[in-house]
Amino acid sequence: MFTRHVISSVLPEWVFLLPSWLVVGLVVGAIASVVVAGVFVVGGRLFPDRQVSRGPHIDGVGRRRLEIRDYLTAIDERFVEDRPIHGETVAFYLPERGVAITFDAQAFFRLERAGVFAVLCEHEMPGSQLGRRLPFDVPDLEPELADLDDPISAAFDRLDLPVNASSDAVRNAYRKQVKDVHPDHGGDRERFRELREAYTMAREHTEN
Incomplete structure (x- = not known):
């Protein structure tokens, strides 16, 4: 009961009117987005892009x-x-x-x-x-x-x-x-x- 009370105080009431399968899907999608973003951030730091040297530009x-x-x-x-x-x-x-x-x-x-x-x-x-x-x-x-x-x-x-x-x-x-x-x-x-x-x-x- 206490947990449900805390959740209801954080989330708007209309969320509880949605089907449970839809709520679960939204939560899983949000978690997956965070994980993918984290992978890109970590990968960017571990494997930075190599800039191709094109030689000096002379105007x-x-x-x-x-x-x-x-x-x-x-x-x-x-x-x-x-x-x-x-x-x-x-x-x-x-x-x-x-x-x-x-x-x-x-x-x-x-x-x-x-x-x-x-x-x-x-x-x-x-x-x-x-x-x-x-x-x-x-x-x-x-x-x-x-x-x-x-x-x-x-x-x-x-x-x-x-x-x-x-x-x-x-x-x-x-x-x-x-x-x-x-x-x-x-x-x-x-x-x-x-x-x-x-x-x-x-x-x-x-x-x-």
């Missing part, structure tokens, strides 16, 4: 950093990465030249106002083209190191243009081709990157 900025790092090493120029200069953290700093290299346009202008020679590298600019923007003479590298096997002609060829094409022609050719290779339109990322690099190089050539 656009990371790729440019790698290319610039390789280029500066190839020309034997000493550099420091992520160096604070006048309140701005630049991607690369050449201490023997006093030259700052950054991907941030705002930092570039602030450094120039502070009297620091800064080089702005767009994310799509090939690292091998850095030498054209440095304020000192750089050694000529082997084509396989600098990837400079007539890059200007290669850039215009990529855009299906002659080398003496105008800046408007370069811009129009890029806009025409980018629709087919842009990743947002189902294009290939590598082809899009190559097109961007070709456009940047061809545009700089027409502006010089």
Whole structure:
């Protein structure tokens, strides 16, 4: 009697109106759910999932950093990465030249106002083209190191243009081709990157 009184004080009255077989089924189901959940918890701790290593992911900025790092090493120029200069953290700093290299346009202008020679590298600019923007003479590298096997002609060829094409022609050719290779339109990322690099190089050539 005491046990029934305790149970009736915990459970609502409508439970006692249900058939006994249904009540037993609900209780057994609840116990089974708890047991299964406990098995999953214990199994997860004893046998944790192994994460598959897919290798380091290199985004656009990371790729440019790698290319610039390789280029500066190839020309034997000493550099420091992520160096604070006048309140701005630049991607690369050449201490023997006093030259700052950054991907941030705002930092570039602030450094120039502070009297620091800064080089702005767009994310799509090939690292091998850095030498054209440095304020000192750089050694000529082997084509396989600098990837400079007539890059200007290669850039215009990529855009299906002659080398003496105008800046408007370069811009129009890029806009025409980018629709087919842009990743947002189902294009290939590598082809899009190559097109961007070709456009940047061809545009700089027409502006010089």
